[in-house]
Amino acid sequence: MNLIEQIQSKQAKIGVIGLGYVGLPLAVEKAKVGFRVIGFDVQQKRVDLVNQGINYIGDVVEDELRTLVKEGRIQATTDYSLMDEVDVVAICVPTPLDDYQQPDISYVRSSAESIARYLRPGMLVVLESTTYPGTTEEVVRPILESTGLICGQDFHLAYSPERVDPGNKHFNTKNTPKVVGGITVGCTEVAAALYEQVLEGKVHKVTSPAVAEMEKILENTFRNINIALANEMAILCDRMGIDVWEVIDAAKTKPYGFMAFYPGPGLGGHCIPVDPWYLTWKAREYNYHTRLIETAGEINNSMPEFVVERIGHLLNEEAKPIRNTNILLLGVAYKKDIDDYRESPILNIMAKLEKMGASVRFSDPYIPHFSYRGQSYEGIELTEEVVSSADIVVITTDHSTFDYHMIGHNAKLIFDTRNAMKNIPVLNKLYRL
Numbered sequence: 001m002n003l004i005e006q007i008q009s010k011q012a013k014i015g016v017i018g019l020g021y022v023g024l025p026l027a028v029e030k031a032k033v034g035f036r037v038i039g040f041d042v043q044q045k046r047v048d049l050v051n052q053g054i055n056y057i058g059d060v061v062e063d064e065l066r067t068l069v070k071e072g073r074i075q076a077t078t079d080y081s082l083m084d085e086v087d088v089v090a091i092c093v094p095t096p097l098d099d100y101q102q103p104d105i106s107y108v109r110s111s112a113e114s115i116a117r118y119l120r121p122g123m124l125v126v127l128e129s130t131t132y133p134g135t136t137e138e139v140v141r142p143i144l145e146s147t148g149l150i151c152g153q154d155f156h157l158a159y160s161p162e163r164v165d166p167g168n169k170h171f172n173t174k175n176t177p178k179v180v181g182g183i184t185v186g187c188t189e190v191a192a193a194l195y196e197q198v199l200e201g202k203v204h205k206v207t208s209p210a211v212a213e214m215e216k217i218l219e220n221t222f223r224n225i226n227i228a229l230a231n232e233m234a235i236l237c238d239r240m241g242i243d244v245w246e247v248i249d250a251a252k253t254k255p256y257g258f259m260a261f262y263p264g265p266g267l268g269g270h271c272i273p274v275d276p277w278y279l280t281w282k283a284r285e286y287n288y289h290t291r292l293i294e295t296a297g298e299i300n301n302s303m304p305e306f307v308v309e310r311i312g313h314l315l316n317e318e319a320k321p322i323r324n325t326n327i328l329l330l331g332v333a334y335k336k337d338i339d340d341y342r343e344s345p346i347l348n349i350m351a352k353l354e355k356m357g358a359s360v361r362f363s364d365p366y367i368p369h370f371s372y373r374g375q376s377y378e379g380i381e382l383t384e385e386v387v388s389s390a391d392i393v394v395i396t397t398d399h400s401t402f403d404y405h406m407i408g409h410n411a412k413l414i415f416d417t418r419n420a421m422k423n424i425p426v427l428n429k430l431y432r433l
Contacts, residue, residue: 003122003156004193006087010034012194015086017111019046019076021270021340022128022162023092024057025173028065030198031073038086039076040114050076058338059164059172083118088126088194091115091140092162095129096274103132103278105139112143119147124156124190126180127209130216130271132278135159136209141183152184158191159209161216166269167338177201181212220275221293226261227272228296231303234263234433238310245419245432263433265396265417266303266345268334273300273343304348307417307433311353311394314415314431320391323357328390330382330407331397332364336418339366346396347372361386365401384410395420 006012012035016027019041031037041047049056053066068074083089093107108129115125125144127136136159141151151157160180165171178195180203182188192203206212230248237244244263252260267273276297280290312322334344341347346362351373353360363382370377380386382402387393387410395402398420407414408426417433 003087003124003190007190007193007197010197012087013038013085015040015083015089016092017041017089017114018092018094018107018129019043019050020092020094021057021059021166022164023090024050024055025059025164026090026092026128026162027074028060028068029173031068032064033198034073035198036072037074038082039074040078040080040083041076042078044078047076047078050074058166058340080114081118083115087122088124089115091125091127091129093129094270095131095278096270097277101277102281105131105135108135109139109143112140116144116147119144119149119155121149121154124158124187124194126157126191126194127159128162130161130220130275130278131213132282133210133213133217134282135213137183152187156182156184156187156190157209158182158187159212160191160195161212161219163216163219166340167335173199175200178203179206179212179215180204181206181209183209214279217275217279220272221279223261224267224272224276224300225292225296226259227264227267228299230261230263232299235306238433243432245422262419263417264303264345265307265349265433267300268342268344268346269340270342273297304345304352307345307349307394307396307415308352308356310431310433311392311415312356314413315392318391318413322353325358325391326389327353327358327360328386328393329360329362330364330393330395330402331399332362332367332370332379333397333399336398337366337400341367341370349394349396350377361390364397365399382407387411 014035014037017040019039027037053069055062091111163176180191234244276293392413393411395416398418404424408424414430
């Protein structure tokens with residue numbers, strides 16, 4: 001029985017390296033359709049939680065995870081020798097930027113080296129981590145072929161970018177279309193067969209891993225650039241005394257040729273503010289300077305500073321300095337209704353305000369406490385007293401669970417960076433980004 005037949009009959013055993021925001025939901029979906037799945041992670045805490053059926057990822061239903069663990073469909077381990085049992089392995093590890101805005105693919109490299117120790121004929125390896133075009137062929141393939149096995153002949157290798165949008169109520173791992181590109185046509189077919197068994201979304205095959213890698217970069221660069229345009233419009237509209245939110249609402253009445261993007265306090269998460277820099281780094285190899293991408297990054301990265309400046313100006317109008325002023329930030333997560341604060345611009349805003357001497361508190365129903373730059377922060381419960389005691393309330397994340405009517409009734413001064421207070425009655429002063 002070849003691997004495609006094993007996959008179609010659900011007899012193939014699946015390994016997933018990395019049990020984070022991408023890996024755990026993927027492992028659950030594979031187990032739900034009948035595969036046996038082993039999740040590998042270097043963090044013992046994650047492994048223990050999975051094996052207890054305890055969920056820590058927003059897009060995973062804990063009851064489903066608990067049932068799958070109880071039935072023996074999913075197990076987690078830090079022991080990579082169990083790789084010897086799997087027929088298919090997906091790499092879902094982080095690909096962060098280093099201090100010089102260059103890709104850190106050490107986790108991908110380490111994962112490939114772990115797989116190579118147990119690689120055997122007939123296996124399929126799929127890289128899902130977002131990375132620069134060429135990673136699969138230039139980094140992963142040589143490590144796997146160092147075993148003496150030949151890609152496309154002895155084993156299969158493909159790239160299929162993760163498409164995860166935390167908090168999205170309509171699209172998740174299960175129903176989002178999947179792009180797959182293998183080293184050979186055969187590699188593509190085997191990888192596509194896997195995802196066709198697991199997902200409801202369409203599987204789109206491309207001619208190479210590099211196409212699939214570039215496709216993912218294009219997705220997030222598209223969003224990065226358009227958000228930068230919205231942010232630049234917000235800055236200009238502020239200087240001109242024009243409501244940028246009304247401008248965007250008017251523009252999106254056009255039924256063609258316009259897609260609404262919105263300004264905010266900056267970009268967060270592991271994708272949009274990070275991924276375009278992979279391409280910028282890779283482009284240097286081809287003597288090309290990605291001017292538009294870098295300019296967009298500069299604009300988006302400047303938004304926390306702009307927000308702090310606006311806070312200073314608004315307080316100045318009230319004859320209050322930032323120093324020793326009570327500032328309440330509503331939301332730490334980088335987007336609404338999630339508990340993820342990776343790369344959140346709010347952390348930068350908080351740090352800048354504290355450096356200027358402000359007394360800063362925060363409230364986030366999804367993030368009661370967090371650590372940033374070695375310092376621990378504890379949130380507070382959002383009450384009428386907390387809101388009314390602040391000199392300014394800054395809405396930094398537009399969580400649906402915030403009581404905006406209560407905020408509008410009790411706050412002395414509100415700076416809304418997300419347009420969350422649209423159509424909410426406010427007793428005192430409200431300003432928007």
